[in-house]
Amino acid sequence: MNLLILGGTRFLGRHVVEQALTRGHHVTLMHRGRGAPQLFPEAEHLIADRDGDLTVLDHREWDAVVDTSAYVPRQVRAVEAKLAGRVGHYHLVSSISAYADFENGGSQEAAALQVLADPSTEAITGDTYGALKALCEQAAQAAFGERCLISRPGLIVGPFDPTGRFTWWVQRLARKDGIGDVLAPGSPDSPVQFIDVRDIAAWTLLQAERGTAGVFNLNGPTDPLSMGEFLQAGRAALRPSANLLWVDESFLAAQSVAAWSDLPVWLPSSSFAMHRTPTAKAQATGLTCRPLMETLLDTHAWCQAAQEPLRLGVGLTAEREASLLAAWRERL
Ligand SMILES: NC(=O)c1ccc[n+]([C@@H]2O[C@H](COP(=O)([O-])OP(=O)(O)OC[C@H]3O[C@@H](n4cnc5c(N)ncnc54)[C@H](OP(=O)(O)O)[C@@H]3O)[C@@H](O)[C@H]2O)c1
Incomplete structure (x- = not known):
């Protein structure tokens, strides 16, 4: 072609x-x-x-x-x-x-x-x-x-992502210095969607080869994923000694922590529907999503090889996260 x-x-x-x-x-x-x-x-x-x-x-x-x-x-x-x-x-x-x-x-x-x-x-x-x-x-x-x-x-993730959003979680979870607790936002049951860039690329070429027309949502994974499953998989892949400390979304809102930017990928309950886009149509035409573990490990390998810096304005700084966790623990 x-x-x-x-x-x-x-x-x-x-x-x-x-x-x-x-x-x-x-x-x-x-x-x-x-x-x-x-x-x-x-x-x-x-x-x-x-x-x-x-x-x-x-x-x-x-x-x-x-x-x-x-x-x-x-x-x-x-x-x-x-x-x-x-x-x-x-x-x-x-x-x-x-x-x-x-x-x-x-x-x-x-x-x-x-x-x-x-x-x-x-x-x-x-x-x-x-x-x-x-x-x-x-x-x-x-x-x-x-x-x-x-x-x-939806949110495209994986190696060479210039936005730093999913990548921030990979870098955060892999961080060896500092405290063992990682701030996990909202509820472990909240939905989350993102798609590995390589899965979109593969689907794109398949459709070009077939000459497919029409409109298609592209998101992943194939089965519903929760923030809890996402962060537990990240922890298992990148730093099993890390402890996820779940912090209520109302507390985060009161502390002016912005979903998506301060805590990338995550959306609060008012926006859960954005992480529930239907993808059956794309799947019926051959969209397949690789295992989350592969996306996590490959993104981490790319970050390390490229010495990928943290993106300005994406994700909490280590200091802000530590102070939020301290305030949350005091409140408990
Ligand atoms: N990231 C996400 O989560 C997400 C989610 C939904 C949709 N999308 C969409 O997915 C697409 C992602 O694109 P990508 O950046 O990853 O694609 P890409 O093709 O890998 O990179 C963008 C390319 O466009 C070229 N370019 C930019 N401005 C240009 C111009 N004025 N004239 C000619 N070439 C130009 C750039 O090269 P030069 O700079 O050298 O020109 C670069 O090669 C976008 O359309 C975005 O809206 C992204």
């Missing part, structure tokens, strides 16, 4: 390229050459900014396009203007953030999407990201019709 990745040098796109080359496909990447241009010398690299001149796409044809780098609909339309009629399959990577509401089946693939108050805005913020992805989806469907696949991943 002749495959074009719009992106391909950071995280999800990087894994798609790696697996595509392993599967013997001919791969072209288009990117600006800023991230890691030295990657994949065996592939063709088109250097272009998708916000600017796209003549590198002129007169070219691909069996399939995987678009990991569209954040505003103009970027999708600009690609369409160059490639319409000359690609067999176009896969836009969107997000579950596109959903308007997660309650009462709100994240079934046919559910309503967010709507921007000002559809002309291109400012990508926490408030506009999902609605802009929804507009990208509409632009992609209008442009590529029945050749269009839209994927809506």
Whole structure:
């Protein structure tokens, strides 16, 4: 297969390229050459900014396009203007953030999407990201019709994750210095979802090879997972001597601890529905999720090999966590 990745040098796109080359496909990447241009010398690299001149796409044809780098609909339309009629399959990577509401089946693939108050805005913020992805989806469907696949991943995790969210837990659990207690947020029974980037990459290539169209949530694991199971698995994999100290979400809220950012991956009970996105449709088309232990160990191995730093603003600092745990113990 002749495959074009719009992106391909950071995280999800990087894994798609790696697996595509392993599967013997001919791969072209288009990117600006800023991230890691030295990657994949065996592939063709088109250097272009998708916000600017796209003549590198002129007169070219691909069996399939995987678009990991569209954040505003103009970027999708600009690609369409160059490639319409000359690609067999176009896969836009969107997000579950596109959903308007997660309650009462709100994240079934046919559910309503967010709507921007000002559809002309291109400012990508926490408030506009999902609605802009929804507009990208509409632009992609209008442009590529029945050749269009839209994927809506939940939290993507694993090696080369630039966001540091799941990675923070791996680094925290593996930390040998300091106290043995690890602050475990909320209730061990609370739901949690995330998907290994390599499982999305494998599914992406399978669908490109088949020319699948339609809209698919992508999340993991296959069977429901709780925060308790997630953190116990992390503890077993990375530091069995650690003790998980479960701290009530009301206490955390009173201490102004923010879910998702101060304690990444975790969501409080008011947002549990976000960690219950249905994935039966993707599973029916071949999505499989590797064991959690593999994701934990491989993410840890990557962190160590890359000397991956903690990301600013992601996760509690050691000092803040220690002071929260001290306050929680005093209260007991
Ligand atoms: N992380 C999550 O948990 C999560 C969850 C749901 C959905 N998603 C979606 O998944 C996708 C993840 O993408 P990724 O970053 O992992 O993909 P990637 O393809 O590995 O990396 C992004 C690529 O886009 C290129 N790029 C960025 N801006 C560009 C521009 N203006 N023109 C041309 N190339 C450009 C970058 O290279 P240069 O910088 O060199 O140009 C890089 O190669 C995103 O669409 C995101 O919204 C992520």
